[in-house]
Amino acid sequence: QVQLVxxxxxxxxxxxxxxxxxxxxxxxxxxxxxxWFRQAPGKEREGVLCSSSSSGFTYYADxxxxxxxxxxxxxxxxxxxxxxxxKPEDTAVYYCAAEPPTMHNMCVPAAFGSWxxxxxxxVSS
Numbered sequence: 001q002v003q004l005v006x007x008x009x010x011x012x013x014x015x016x017x018x019x020x021x022x023x024x025x026x027x028x029x030x031x032x033x034x035x036w037f038r039q040a041p042g043k044e045r046e047g048v049l050c051s052s053s054s055s056g057f058t059y060y061a062d063x064x065x066x067x068x069x070x071x072x073x074x075x076x077x078x079x080x081x082x083x084x085x086x087k088p089e090d091t092a093v094y095y096c097a098a099e100p101p102t103m104h105n106m107c108v109p110a111a112f113g114s115w116x117x118x119x120x121x122x123v124s125s
Contacts, residue, residue, distance in 0.1 A: 020119060095118045098112065
């Protein structure tokens with residue numbers, strides 16, 4: 001398993017931006033499928049964005065298309081989730097996850113074995 005350390009959550013007004021970081025000291029994240037998930041109170045954890053550099057697999061939830069993007073800094077073994085035009089419904093605990101690529105990558109929690117600790121994102125006026 002990969003140890004993942006998240007940071008960057010916080011509170012922001014609607015329309016604002018946040019960037020979450022997911023670091024994996026000692027691991028080459030470029031090899032892995034990276035997933036960003038979120039879980040709001042009383043709701044199931046859902047896939048927001050998943051990406052694999054090696055296989056080209058990319059998934060964006062419809063609710064974040066055009067607003068959220070993923071990027072990687074391989075020199076720092078860190079993946080970022082850039083969140084723009086944030087809405088109150090984006091409020092949730094956000095998790096990053098990693099899994100070696102397979103023939104059938106899916107952006108669902110059950111497909112990932114390594115998880116970060118989660119970081120709270122609150123969008124409110």
